[in-house]
Amino acid sequence: MKTVHLIAPALLLVVCGLWEAACRMGGIPDFILPPPTRILVVAVGQVDVLLPHATTTLVEILAGIGLSLAVAIPLAVVMHTRPVIERALAPFLIASQAVPVFALAPLLVVWLGYGLASKVLMAAVIIFFPITISLLEGFKSCDRDYRILFELMGAGPLQALRRLYWPWALPYFFAGLKVGVSVATIGAVIGEWVGAQQGLGYLMIQANARLKVDLVFAAILWLSLMGVGLWGLVGVIEKRCLWWRKPA
Amino acid sequence: MFNIRDLTKRFSGQPVIESFDLAVPVNGFTVLIGPSGCGKSTFFDLLMGIVTMDRGCLAWQGKEVPDLRGLAAYMQQRDLLLPWLSLLKNAALPAELAGMASAQIRTTVRGLFRILKLEGFETYLPAMVSGGMRQRCALARTLMFARDLVLLDEPLSALDAITRRQLQSYLLLLQTEFNKSILMVTHDVEEALLLADDLLVLTAAPMRICERFRLEAPKPRDITRPPFPEIKAQVLARLEKEAGP
Numbered sequence: 267m268k269t270v271h272l273i274a275p276a277l278l279l280v281v282c283g284l285w286e287a288a289c290r291m292g293g294i295p296d297f298i299l300p301p302p303t304r305i306l307v308v309a310v311g312q313v314d315v316l317l318p319h320a321t322t323t324l325v326e327i328l329a330g331i332g333l334s335l336a337v338a339i340p341l342a343v344v345m346h347t348r349p350v351i352e353r354a355l356a357p358f359l360i361a362s363q364a365v366p367v368f369a370l371a372p373l374l375v376v377w378l379g380y381g382l383a384s385k386v387l388m389a390a391v392i393i394f395f396p397i398t399i400s401l402l403e404g405f406k407s408c409d410r411d412y413r414i415l416f417e418l419m420g421a422g423p424l425q426a427l428r429r430l431y432w433p434w435a436l437p438y439f440f441a442g443l444k445v446g447v448s449v450a451t452i453g454a455v456i457g458e459w460v461g462a463q464q465g466l467g468y469l470m471i472q473a474n475a476r477l478k479v480d481l482v483f484a485a486i487l488w489l490s491l492m493g494v495g496l497w498g499l500v501g502v503i504e505k506r507c508l509w510w511r512k513p514a
Numbered sequence: 515m516f517n518i519r520d521l522t523k524r525f526s527g528q529p530v531i532e533s534f535d536l537a538v539p540v541n542g543f544t545v546l547i548g549p550s551g552c553g554k555s556t557f558f559d560l561l562m563g564i565v566t567m568d569r570g571c572l573a574w575q576g577k578e579v580p581d582l583r584g585l586a587a588y589m590q591q592r593d594l595l596l597p598w599l600s601l602l603k604n605a606a607l608p609a610e611l612a613g614m615a616s617a618q619i620r621t622t623v624r625g626l627f628r629i630l631k632l633e634g635f636e637t638y639l640p641a642m643v644s645g646g647m648r649q650r651c652a653l654a655r656t657l658m659f660a661r662d663l664v665l666l667d668e669p670l671s672a673l674d675a676i677t678r679r680q681l682q683s684y685l686l687l688l689q690t691e692f693n694k695s696i697l698m699v700t701h702d703v704e705e706a707l708l709l710a711d712d713l714l715v716l717t718a719a720p721m722r723i724c725e726r727f728r729l730e731a732p733k734p735r736d737i738t739r740p741p742f743p744e745i746k747a748q749v750l751a752r753l754e755k756e757a758g759p
Contacts, residue, residue, distance in 0.1 A: 411594055412594055412596075414562075414590075415590070415594050416611075418562060418588055419607060419611045419612075420583075420611060420612060425611055429596075429607070429611070430596070433596070433598045510597055510639055510641070511597075
């Protein structure tokens with residue numbers, strides 16, 4: 267294993283060590299700030315409690331990713347092929363990101379109920395913007411000479427999209443998707459905070475009300491691992507899709 | 515085969531090409547040579563309809579045409595191979611987009627690869643082969659356009675001297691093996707002398723033809739023998755004069 271791969275775990279160990287020491291030597295009670303070892307014990311020991319909630323949150327995130335892809339990809343394609351539409355939609359897209367998700371969450375719960383739908387939409391709202399913008403930038407970054415080549419070959423819009431623009435924009439798409447999946451948990455958890463019957467966000471609210479701060483941290487740990495896992499999964503898919511790229 | 519009359523293009527009022535006339539004969543190798551920035555690449559962009567002309571007339575086999583799209587194949591300075599496609603798939607692209615049957619495409623491309631010494635490299639990605647091989651693949655792709663006229667925009671300028679010399683012989687094949695009419699721009703005098711039937715020296719912008727040389731010696735040529743050294747000196751002197759101080 268290369269030294270560079272050890273930096274992150276080493277840094278984590280150092281931070282956890284300092285945290286553990288501060289809790290133990292400072293006499294901080296568990297209901298204020300539990301030590302990392304306590305969080306780990308809860309995170310592993312209460313799998314039966316955490317797993318159903320984590321599954322719900324994961325389903326919400328995955329469905330949110332699916333929904334955002336279903337919207338973002340066609341939207342980026344349309345905006346690329348019809349610059350008029352891009353100019354018309356750009357202010358709304360930016361405005362959609364300027365509105366805090368906290369402001370949207372209660373409305374979505376009122377409109378879509380306490381079930382899965384409102385959380386899926388919350389996650390999708392957060393993810394779709396980086397994907398759309400990255401993909402659009404990818405399309406736009408296509409080299410002029412290649413575009414001319416395709417024009418001279420008589421390629422139709424769909425042929426050019428499939429054979430040139432899409433592969434060209436794939437690295438940008440994956441960069442946007444990585445950002446999207448990293449923040450997807452935010453949307454799902456905020457949705458669960460506002461109104462839910464299941465999910466890690468719901469569990470955090472319940473545990474916090476009962477001063478079970480160790481369980482709150484355990485839920486955060488599970489969420490973080492979920493985010494890292496999704497990020498890694500996108501990385502694996504990216505490598506498979508961009509197999510032709512030389513490693514940096 | 516193809517005539518240009520009174521071709522004119524201005525950018526922001528500045529003439530880049532002014533009243534340019536040219537006739538490209540069937541199966542001829544016409545080479546344009548000029549100082550840097552004289553408008554050679556713009557000239558090809560005009561011919562291919564990438565840039566619109568301000569004035570002028572293009573005639574293809576006696577018929578007026580707006581540009582050469584669908585009539586000529588165009589090979590740019592860079593190889594422009596798609597990095598995610600194999601060499602074979604890159605070369606096959608024009609025919610594939612035109613809807614040719616895949617079995618026929620494969621047979622044709624394999625035939626070209628044999629002639630261009632790319633056999634055995636069909637499945638390689640562009641990043642896995644040398645610059646010379648990439649350029650030969652781009653040449654194969656140009657041939658897959660199946661056009662009688664080929665425009666070459668300094669196709670070897672990005673290559674080192676030895677690879678360039680090797681590839682010049684492949685460019686000759688366009689004329690001898692594939693019976694194409696070729697219009698090429700270059701800044702390399704020796705390359706022009708090796709390949710051209712008609713060598714046209716261009717002025718600095720606005721681009722015009724200032725001198726013509728008819729080179730009738732058979733190819734491949736030994737340009738160290740007369741009359742080439744003398745022609746070379748004349749061309750260089752003219753280019754130096756056009757390039758200015």
